[in-house]
Amino acid sequence: MSDFSVWFEETFKECYCEHRGLVDEKRFTELVQVILDNEADDKSRAIFEHKIKTCIKSSNCFEDEKCIQEAIKDKLVEHRSVIPNDLAQSIKKSINL
Amino acid sequence: MSEESTKKYTEQEKGEVFNNEFMPHVDSMYNFAYRLTFDEDDSKDLVQDTYLKAFRFINSFERGTNAKAWLFRILKNSFINEFRKKSKQPAKVDYNEVESYYNSDDVDANITTDLRVETVQHMIGDEITGALNALPVDFRTVIILSDLEGFTYEEMAKILDIPIGTVRSRLHRARNMLREKLTGYATEMGYN
Secondary structure, X not given: OXXXXXXXXXXXXXXXXXXXXXXXXXXXXXXXXHHXXXXXXXXXXXXXXXXXXXXXXXHHHHHHHHHHHHHHHHHHHXXXXXXXXXXXXXXXXXXXX | OOOOOOOOOOHHHHHHHHHXXXXXXXXXXXXXXXXXHOOHHXXXXXHHHHHHHHHHOHHHOOOOOOXXXXXXXXXXXXXXXXXXXXXXXXXXXXXXXXXXXXXXXXXXXXXXXXXXXXXXXXXXXXXXXXXXXXXXXXXXXXXXXXXXXXXXXXHHHHHHOOOHHHHHHHHHHHHHHHHHHHHHHHHHHOOX
């Protein structure tokens, strides 16, 4: 088992109480972010997906996190700086290309 | 970075690599530089300096590999090693203190991330960019690399010279810090 899988499983377990209810939303969001960033391996993703299908609190937490992350990304992307017109040319000029 | 003794590319090939693999990333490079320096002239200088170094060390670049990550790594190192020292915007905080605080285990307990989806949707890009710019540079950097430039954790680990687990935890903390700032801002503006 990879270091990542071990970390994911252990963190996942710590998010839930003995009755399998979500008790640590802050830690859970770290797992959600890893999933949303497409960085989880197949095994970890399967564990996660099974849980959000069966636990409403986990599912809501996932959806909220997903929407917030997408909204922040979209607004940051649309707010990019204006590139100076002459930048590419002056770079090429500086190395005689 | 060391210059290789053997010549790998002809002069013509160097031009091709530079034009076809390096130059397409100039916009991303400028945006990254601007989000680090907050100054147009400084950003331009930083990008030009990066491209000069890229050309100088072009023989250590493998054609067809990830040119964007390679260039970002050079830019990040230039910013940290040389540029930040002479920057018009000196660091206002001791980064080591900030990092040790934010890497401590109990920091998450102090961060409230009670941010609602609708609140973010009501905000404009300026407000979110302002909150991002207020983060310490190394936390701001991971958000830029991941959420704006789309680098993977592995690529970020190489660009930043840190373990992949550190990328993951720093990114999580950076996002929490950003949300904390947005929550504070929303409360101030009466969005909540």
